[in-house]
Amino acid sequence: MHAAPGLVHQIRLLTGDRGFAFEAVEYAFHRAWDHWPEVACDSDPVGWVRAQAYEYALSPWHQLRPAARRSDSAPDDPLLGALLALPASHRRITLLCDGLGLSIAQAAAETEASTPVAESRLHHARSALARQVPGLDAGSDAMTSTMTRLVADGASATLPSALSTRAGSERRTRLLTVAVCVLAVTLAVALVLAAVTG
Known part of the structure; x- marks a missing residue:
């Protein structure tokens, strides 16, 4: 730093x-x-x-x-x-x-x-x-x-302090993780629906 x-x-x-x-x-x-x-x-x-x-x-x-x-x-x-x-x-x-x-x-x-x-x-x-x-x-x-x-x-x-920079970095990582999980669940649901209706 x-x-x-x-x-x-x-x-x-x-x-x-x-x-x-x-x-x-x-x-x-x-x-x-x-x-x-x-x-x-x-x-x-x-x-x-x-x-x-x-x-x-x-x-x-x-x-x-x-x-x-x-x-x-x-x-x-x-x-x-x-x-x-x-x-x-x-x-x-x-x-x-x-x-x-x-x-x-x-x-x-x-x-x-x-x-x-x-x-x-x-x-x-x-x-x-x-x-x-x-x-x-x-x-x-x-x-x-x-x-x-x-x-x-x-x-x-x-x-900015190192702690605030690290906190911001961790917050971005958490948001990215949540976004990827939501996308994965959405794709899984779409695939299940496609298999059931197809």
């Missing part, structure tokens, strides 16, 4: 929507709880949760939801505005490499891309950011330090 505020901030940088960032991080922690034996043995549990949150946040299915219209206003920070204008895969690789300090190989593994593809995405992202933000040079350390600062600046989001 100690990594959750930073993850919320990263997802906000990735999507431009703070409310959606909470949803993505909550989803990632729910998945971690469901896959706990795998997560507990992972060499980087925070990375596992981060990958789940990023995947959820960047899923194209969210564009079909009515709530997909992002509610946050246009960013004041020109770097954040330029970052949000990048394609999703470029935003992600930039946050991982320049914002969090992962190597190209680590970022490629997390994004399930080859190292040359990840390197190309990072190069294009840096070039686009350098064109959009005055004073940034795509090949300089200033790019990395500026992105690191952007990631670190808002990494202290106030989150």
Whole structure:
């Protein structure tokens, strides 16, 4: 749970929507709880949760939801505005490499891309950011330090308590279980009626 505020901030940088960032991080922690034996043995549990949150946040299915219209206003920070204008895969690789300090190989593994593809995405992202933000040079350390600062600046989001998050997760699981049971009973009754009348 100690990594959750930073993850919320990263997802906000990735999507431009703070409310959606909470949803993505909550989803990632729910998945971690469901896959706990795998997560507990992972060499980087925070990375596992981060990958789940990023995947959820960047899923194209969210564009079909009515709530997909992002509610946050246009960013004041020109770097954040330029970052949000990048394609999703470029935003992600930039946050991982320049914002969090992962190597190209680590970022490629997390994004399930080859190292040359990840390197190309990072190069294009840096070039686009350098064109959009005055004073940034795509090949300089200033790019990395500026992105690191952007990631670190808002990494202290106030989150719901762990108990309320767990209670909500358990409530959703109970509702899903009840819905599946009702569906199974309804199908069984329908099959019995079909056999009796047929």
